[in-house]
Amino acid sequence: MISKRLVEGVDDRLDASSFIARNLKKVFPDHWSFMLGELALYSFILLILTGTFLAMFYVASPDQITYRGPYEPLQGRSVSLAYNSVLHLTFEVRAGLVMRQTHHWSALVFMAAIVAHMLRVFFTGAFRKPREMSWLLGVGLVVSGIGAGFTGYSLPDDLLSGVGLRIAYSIAQSIPFVGNWLASVFFGGEFPGTALLPRLLALHIFIIPLAILGLMSAHLAIVWHQTHTQFKGPDRTNETVTGTPVWPKFALKSVGLGFVTFGVLTLLGGLFQINPVWFYGPYVPYSGPSPSQPDWYAGWLEGLLRLWPNWEFTIFGVTIGELFLPAIVVPGIMFTLLAAWPFLEARFSGDRGWHNFAQKPREAPLRSGLGAAAVALMVVLFLAGSNDVLAKYLQIEVDTFNTVLRWSAFVLPVAAGVATFLVCRDLRDRPRSPIARPEAMTVRRTTAGGFEELHEPRAGAAADDEARAP
Amino acid sequence: MSRPDRVVAGSFVVAILAAFGLFFVYLRGGQTQLEGALLFLTLGGIGVGLLVWAKRLMPQIVDETQSRHHAPVAEQEQQEAAETVMGGVDELKRRTFLSRLLVGAAGALGLAALFPIRSLGQVPGDTPFFTKWKRGSRLVDVGGNVVTTDTLNVDSFTTVFPEGSVGSADSQAVLIKVEPDLLQLPADRAEGAPEGLVCYSKVCTHAGCPLGLYLAADHELRCPCHQSTFNVLNGAKPVYGPAPRPLPQLLIEVDDDGSLVAKGDFTEPVGPAFWNITDGPP
Numbered sequence: 118m119i120s121k122r123l124v125e126g127v128d129d130r131l132d133a134s135s136f137i138a139r140n141l142k143k144v145f146p147d148h149w150s151f152m153l154g155e156l157a158l159y160s161f162i163l164l165i166l167t168g169t170f171l172a173m174f175y176v177a178s179p180d181q182i183t184y185r186g187p188y189e190p191l192q193g194r195s196v197s198l199a200y201n202s203v204l205h206l207t208f209e210v211r212a213g214l215v216m217r218q219t220h221h222w223s224a225l226v227f228m229a230a231i232v233a234h235m236l237r238v239f240f241t242g243a244f245r246k247p248r249e250m251s252w253l254l255g256v257g258l259v260v261s262g263i264g265a266g267f268t269g270y271s272l273p274d275d276l277l278s279g280v281g282l283r284i285a286y287s288i289a290q291s292i293p294f295v296g297n298w299l300a301s302v303f304f305g306g307e308f309p310g311t312a313l314l315p316r317l318l319a320l321h322i323f324i325i326p327l328a329i330l331g332l333m334s335a336h337l338a339i340v341w342h343q344t345h346t347q348f349k350g351p352d353r354t355n356e357t358v359t360g361t362p363v364w365p366k367f368a369l370k371s372v373g374l375g376f377v378t379f380g381v382l383t384l385l386g387g388l389f390q391i392n393p394v395w396f397y398g399p400y401v402p403y404s405g406p407s408p409s410q411p412d413w414y415a416g417w418l419e420g421l422l423r424l425w426p427n428w429e430f431t432i433f434g435v436t437i438g439e440l441f442l443p444a445i446v447v448p449g450i451m452f453t454l455l456a457a458w459p460f461l462e463a464r465f466s467g468d469r470g471w472h473n474f475a476q477k478p479r480e481a482p483l484r485s486g487l488g489a490a491a492v493a494l495m496v497v498l499f500l501a502g503s504n505d506v507l508a509k510y511l512q513i514e515v516d517t518f519n520t521v522l523r524w525s526a527f528v529l530p531v532a533a534g535v536a537t538f539l540v541c542r543d544l545r546d547r548p549r550s551p552i553a554r555p556e557a558m559t560v561r562r563t564t565a566g567g568f569e570e571l572h573e574p575r576a577g578a579a580a581d582d583e584a585r586a587p
Numbered sequence: 588m589s590r591p592d593r594v595v596a597g598s599f600v601v602a603i604l605a606a607f608g609l610f611f612v613y614l615r616g617g618q619t620q621l622e623g624a625l626l627f628l629t630l631g632g633i634g635v636g637l638l639v640w641a642k643r644l645m646p647q648i649v650d651e652t653q654s655r656h657h658a659p660v661a662e663q664e665q666q667e668a669a670e671t672v673m674g675g676v677d678e679l680k681r682r683t684f685l686s687r688l689l690v691g692a693a694g695a696l697g698l699a700a701l702f703p704i705r706s707l708g709q710v711p712g713d714t715p716f717f718t719k720w721k722r723g724s725r726l727v728d729v730g731g732n733v734v735t736t737d738t739l740n741v742d743s744f745t746t747v748f749p750e751g752s753v754g755s756a757d758s759q760a761v762l763i764k765v766e767p768d769l770l771q772l773p774a775d776r777a778e779g780a781p782e783g784l785v786c787y788s789k790v791c792t793h794a795g796c797p798l799g800l801y802l803a804a805d806h807e808l809r810c811p812c813h814q815s816t817f818n819v820l821n822g823a824k825p826v827y828g829p830a831p832r833p834l835p836q837l838l839i840e841v842d843d844d845g846s847l848v849a850k851g852d853f854t855e856p857v858g859p860a861f862w863n864i865t866d867g868p869p
Contacts, residue, residue: 144651211617215626218619280796280812287795287859290715297861301711302704308756308795312708344655352652359652366648369641376634380627387623402756403729403746403789405797407811422794422829423813429831429860438860439831440794473655505814515814516827 141364146347148475150237155371156230157258158337159378160223161329167220167386172322174210175272176202177314188395196399199274199314203394219386224269226382228262228414235259239458239488242476243346246469249459251343254336256456261329266412268321270392274314277392279400280409283308284422291438292445309402346475355473408505420501421447424523478537479544486538493533497526591643595636602632713868716856718758718788720837724749726762726786726847735845736782739764742803746789749849757857759789760837761798762847763819765806771821772836779838779850786837786847787823788857791815793830795858808834832860 128134145151178198184191186201187208196204206213235255238244244252267285271278286308289300305312344358353359361367385391397406411419425443429436454461462484463469478485500507501522508518559571588596605628612621679686726734726747734747744763752758767783780786787808789797796812801819807826808817815830817823823834835853842848856864863869 144653211613212622214619215622219623219626283796284794284812287793290859290861293862297711297715297863301714302708305708307711307714310708316707356655357652358655359650361648362651366641366645369637369645373634373637373641376630376637378634380629380631380634383626383630384623387620387626401754403748403754403759403797405799405811407799409812425829427793427815427825427829427831431865434866435862436860436864437862438864439829440859443829505811519814 140341142362143341143344144358144360144362145367146345146358146360147367148345148348150241151345152374153230153234153237154340155374156378157227157234158333159375160227160230160382161333162375163223163379163382164220164227165326167216167223168322168326170216171206171220174202174206174213175199175318177272177318179274179309179311179314184399191395191398194399197274197314199272200394200399203273203275207395215383215387217386218389218391219383221270221391222385222389223382224266225391225413226378226385228259228266228412231255231259231262232414236488236492240478240485241346241348242472242481242484244459245472246459246463247343247471248339248346251336251339252459253456254332254339256452257332258329258336259455260452261325261332263414265321265325265329266414268317268325270412271317272314272321273392273394274400275394276397276400276404276406277394277409279309279402280405281411282313283402287438288440288444291440293435293437293441296438309400346473348475348477353474355471358473408503410503410506413499416502417495417498418444418448418502420498420504420522423504424498424501424519424526479541482538482541482545485541486534489537490530490534493530494526497522497529501526589644591639595640595644598632598636598639600632602629602636605629605632715858715861715864716868718852718857719749719752719755720758720760720849720852721749722849722851724849725842726750726760726839726849727753729753733846734762735847736784736841737845738762739784741766741783744801747786747847757790759797760786760853761789761801761808762786762839763801763806763808765820769806769820773822776822776836776838776854779836779840781839781841781847784839784847785819786839787817787819787834788837788853790858791830792825792832792834792857792859793828798834 124134124137128137176198180198181195182198182201184194184196184201184204186192186204188204191204203217206217208214238252238255267281271282271285286300286304289303290296292299301307301310303313303316304310344360347353347359350359398404410416421443422440425439427439428442429439431437478488501519504518504522505515508515511518560568561571563569605625608625609622609629612618612625727750728734728738728745728747731750731753733750734745739745739762741764744761747760747762748755749758763785765783765785767780770777770780770783770785772780772785791798791810791812793810793813793815796810798808798817799811800809801807802809802816806818806820808819808823809815810828810830813829815828816826817830817834818826822836825831825833832855835855835857837853838850839847840850
C-alpha cells in the first residue's frame, strides 16, 4: 500500500519527489459545474470495462445460422452469427445483459455529460485563450463519441441497426464522384455487403476508443496544467488560482463521484431496458421497424434528414443526391463552426487577452444569445428526429407536425437568441444583481432621537461590481 | 462515532454486503434486475462513503491561492524558443533541392499507402444500375412462393423478389393491387400493371429504407424512416417528404399459368441518387 518507503523508493529511482509534491499540492478551483466533465470521464471508464466484457462474446460475422437459443419467439429463425452472439450474451451468459445494458446506458450518459460540459464551457467563456486547444480536443471528443455510438449500436446486426446502416450507405453514396466507390469498398460490395461487421468492430473497439483515449488524455493533461477557469470573487486574480489542493480531499471527492456514477449506470443497466435487440429481431433488408429512431445524440442528424426539403440537383452533369446537403454538408458546417468558435469570437471581439476568469452568461450577451439560438435549433432538430412518435403522442398528423417544426427551426432560434441577448444585456447593465443581498448598513441613533444611516459597503461588494463590469 | 462517521461506515457496510449479495446472485444463476440493484448499492455505497468522508470528516481547508504557473511567459523566453525552432527549420530549408525532394518522397509514400484501401472491397462497377430482375423472372414472396394474379386482394400489398433471390436487398419490390381504372400510369408503363397489380422498388429513393407502410385509403406508400410518401397510382411520384425521385417501377405481365413475371429490370436504378445515376451504366 501507500507508504513513506514507497514514495522514497519511487523518488530514489525516478527523482520524482518535486513532481509528486507539486502536483499533490496543486489547487483546483471548485464549482459544481466542473463535475460534468468528470461524469464523462467516469462513464468512459465504465464503457471500457463493460465493453471489454462484451468483446469476449461478440462474433463479427454476417454468416447465417438457425437460432436455437432459449428466446422462444426467435427459435427457428435464420439469424447472423453476430446477432446470435448478442442473444447468447443477453440470455445465456450470466451477468451478460446487465453488462450490455450498462454499456449502452454509459454511452448515452457519456455523450450527455460531454454536451452538458460543452455548454458550460461555452456559456462561461471558458474556451477563451489560453484554453482553445482544450475546446478543439473537446469537439474531437464529441465527433468521436458519435462515431463510437453509431458503430456500437450497429454491431448487434438487429433490424433497427440494419436500417441505420442502410441510411449510412445511402449517405456515403450521395458524395459526388467517390460516393459509390467509398460505400462499396467499405461495405464490401452492394448493400448490405459482406465485409462490414469486422470493420465496424475494428472501428468500435480499437480505432475510435484509441482516438477518444488520446483526445481525452491530452484534454486532461491541459486541464491539469492550466487548471480550470474560476468565477470572479474577492482576492481572486487572473494570474492566480484559488481552491483546494488535490490530495487528499479533492481526489477523494472525485473518486467518490466516480463510484456514484458507476453505481447509477449499473442501476440503469440492471433495471431499465435499453436497446432490446431480441425484440427488434434479426436484420433483413426488406423490413424495418416503425418507428425507428437512433440514440439520442444522433437525433439532431436524423431530424435534419426528416425536415430537409427534397432538393436534388444536377451541376455539370453531376447529380447531387438529396442526402448530401443535410447529412454531410450541413453537419460539416455546424461542426466546423463549433470548432472555430473560440477563434471567431477572438477575431470579431478583438479580445486576444489571456483569460482565467469564467464569465457569467450575462457578461457576454451576444455570445449567450447566439449560443441560445444554436441550442434552440438543436432542440428543434432533435424533436424532428422523433417526429412520427411525437405526432402520434400529440395526436396530430406527421405532415402538420413537420410544418410546425420547419417553421420552428427558423423562428425559435431567433426568438431564443434575441430574448437571451436582451435579458443578458439588461442584467449586465444593472449595477447590481436584482437578487443580490441588500447592502449591509449600520444605523445609528442620534442624540436627538432620530436615526441616521452609515453607508459601509459589505466586504467583497467592490469585487462583485468589478466582476459585473462588461 | 459522529454522525458523518456513522454514515460513512454505513455506506461501506452496505457496499460490502451488496458485494456478497452479488456473489450469491451470480452463484444462483444470475438475475439482471438484482445484479443492477446490488451493483448500485456496492458501487454507490463506496462512492457515497468517499464523498461524505471527504466533505464532512476532512478538515475544512481554507481556499488556497497559487500562482498559475503557465502565466504568459517572459517575452525573452518565448523569443528564444521560437529562434531554436526556426533555427532547425532554416537549416533544413537551406538545402532547397533536398528539402523539396524530401517533401516529394513523403507525398509519394502517402499516395502509395492509400492504395491498400482498394483491397478493402470491390469497386462498384455497374452494380448500382442493375438488380437481379431479368425478363421472365417470376415474382415470389418472402417465403419463396410464386405470386399469381389471385394472391392479393384489392388494396393489399406484399413484398416480392425475383425467384431464387429471396431477401435480395436491391431487388426487393412491393406488389400492390388497386382498382385497375384508378391507375394513371404513363402510357409506356400502363401495360406493365395487369389487373391493377402494380409493382415498385421497395427501396426508398431518399435514404434507402424499405418502404414498409401502405396507406390503402390514399393509395400511398410511406417510408417508416423519414416519412417519404409515394402515390402508387401515378407511377410512385413522391407526394410528401424528403424523397426527390419516384420509385422505379417493375413492369410485370401474367404468365400462361397465372403467375406474375417481370418484363425486365426496374425502369430506373433503385435507391437514393448517386453522382452518375443519370449517366447510365459505364
